[in-house]
Amino acid sequence: MIHSTAIxxxxxxxxxxxxxxxxTVIGANVEIGSGSEVLSHVVIDGPTNIGKNNKIYxxxxxxxxxxxxxxxxxxxxxxxxxxxxxxxxxxxxRGTVQGGGLTKIGNDNxxxxxxxxxxxxxxxxxxxxxxxxxxxxxxxxxxxxxLGGFTLVSQFNxxxxxxxxxxxxxxxxxxxxxxxxxxxxxxxxxxxxxxxKRRNFTDQQIKNIRQAYKLVYRSGLRFEEAENKLLxxxxxxxxxxxxxxxxxxxxxxxxx
Numbered sequence: 001m002i003h004s005t006a007i008x009x010x011x012x013x014x015x016x017x018x019x020x021x022x023x024t025v026i027g028a029n030v031e032i033g034s035g036s037e038v039l040s041h042v043v044i045d046g047p048t049n050i051g052k053n054n055k056i057y058x059x060x061x062x063x064x065x066x067x068x069x070x071x072x073x074x075x076x077x078x079x080x081x082x083x084x085x086x087x088x089x090x091x092x093x094r095g096t097v098q099g100g101g102l103t104k105i106g107n108d109n110x111x112x113x114x115x116x117x118x119x120x121x122x123x124x125x126x127x128x129x130x131x132x133x134x135x136x137x138x139x140x141x142x143x144x145x146x147l148g149g150f151t152l153v154s155q156f157n158x159x160x161x162x163x164x165x166x167x168x169x170x171x172x173x174x175x176x177x178x179x180x181x182x183x184x185x186x187x188x189x190x191x192x193x194x195x196x197k198r199r200n201f202t203d204q205q206i207k208n209i210r211q212a213y214k215l216v217y218r219s220g221l222r223f224e225e226a227e228n229k230l231l232x233x234x235x236x237x238x239x240x241x242x243x244x245x246x247x248x249x250x251x252x253x254x255x256x
Contacts, residue, residue, distance in 0.1 A: 001020070002014075002019075002020045003021050003022040003023075003024070003040070005023050006020045006021065006023065006026070007024075007025045007026070008020070008026045009030070009046075011028045011029055011046075012027070012028065012029070014031075015032060015033055015034040015035070018032050018033075018034070018035075018037070018038070019037040020038045021039040021040035021041070021042070021058070022040040022041070023040055023041050024040060024041060024042045024044075026038075026044050027063075028045075029075075030045070030046040030047075030049075030050070030063065031048070031049045031050065032044075032054075033050060033051045033052040033082070035052050035053040036050060036051075036052065036055070036056075037054075037056070038056045039055075039056065039057050041058045041059050042057075042058060042060050043060075043064070045062070045063040045064050045065070047075055047076070047077045047078070047094070048062060048078040048079075048094070049077070049078070049079050049080070050062075050080045051080060051082040051083075052082045052083070053082055053083045054083065054086065055084075055085050055086065056090075057088045057090075057113075058089075059088055059089045060086055060087075060090040060091070060092075061090075061091045061092075062078070062080075062091075062092050063078040064094070065093065066093045066094055066118070066119030066120070066137070067093060067118065068096050068098075068137065070096060070097075070098055071097075071119075074096075076096060076097065076101045076103075076119075077094060078094045078103045078105075079105065080092075081105060081107040081108075082107045083107050084107065084109045084110075085111065087111060087112045087113040087115075088113040089113055089114050090111055090112075090113070090116075090117075091115075091117070092116075092117045093118055093119045095120045096119050099137065099138050100120060102122075103120055103121050103122075104121075104122050104123065105117070106124045106125040106127075107125045109123060109125065109126065109127045109128070110128045110129070111129050112128070112129060112130050112131045114132045115130075115131070115133050115134070116134040118134075118135055118136050118137040118139070118155075119137045119138075120137050121135050121137065121138065121140070122141070123141045124161070125143045126144050127143065127144065127145045127146070127147075128146045128147070130147060130148050130151070133150065133151040133153075134151070134153070136152075136154050136157075137155045138155050138156045139153050139155065139156070139157050139158075140157075140158045140159065142161040144162045144195070145159055145160075146164045146165070146192075148167040148168070148169060149167045149168070150167060151165045151167070151169045152169070152170045152171065156251075156252065157171060157173065157175075158175075158246075159171070159174070159175045160178070160179070160243075160246045161177045161242060162177050162178045162192055162195055162199065163175045163177060163181070163192065164179075165180075165181050165186065166181070166189075168184065169182055169183060169184070169186040170186055171186045171255070172255075173252070173253055173255040173256070174246075174250040174253065174254045174255065176216070176246050176247065176250075176255075178196065178209050178212075178243065179255070180192045181255060188213075188217055188255055188256070191206070191209055191210050191213050193210075196209065201239070205239045208237040209243075211233070212230055212233060215229050215230060215233075216230070216243075230244045230247070
């Protein structure tokens with residue numbers, strides 16, 4: 001159902017069963033997939049592609065121009081996957097040419113009220129961004145990450161899968177998988193054990209991950225030495241390979 005007060009650009013492609021609330025504005029070059037629901041007073045600008053079974057709450061701004069002085073009106077893109085919940089007053093900006101032209105949100109994410117996701121961010125699947133979490137440009141978030149309320153992530157940072165930030169954390173470096181951080185500026189404080197249990201990691205897998213964490217953060221080894229020992233572990237323990245793969249991909253250094 002499309003409310004009579006909604007404004008839909010004629011170029012928008014809206015699946016037949018999409019619900020659009022009162023006073024919502026859907027701009028040019030927007031595509032919304034089947035089963036999605038857009039509540040009242042939402043603005044969606046394009047080019048933006050939104051998948052199936054998403055729900056976007058009131059007063060959100062989706063696909064607006066990037067907040068970047070270099071942006072000169074290029075037709076950059078926002079892609080949102082399936083089954084995402086986007087709560088009140090969330091802002092998600094499109095990409096910039098300099099950043100690859102794409103901001104991308106995966107599937108099954110829970111994006112709570114007042115979250116900001118800036119240009120060129122890449123968000124994976126099954127993440128939770130709690131109220132007022134804010135991502136600056138070019139941030140990458142892998143899968144199963146939880147960012148506590150009022151977490152701030154500075155630009156070009158990379159957050160590995162299963163990481164967790166406590167409320168009010170200020171993140172200025174890359175966070176490896178499984179690591180729990182807290183503070184201003186954020187520091188590593190341990191392994192996200194509760195999150196791993198909820199994702200059905202075994203006791204032995206959690207033990208291996210804790211050992212990997214200790215090698216990096218508690219052993220006193222130089223980073224290169226710790227990384228070599230992690231590589232040896234990862235040959236037998238697949239969960240540790242997620243840690244070593246991250247270390248190989250990240251640039252700029254990890255949180256210490």
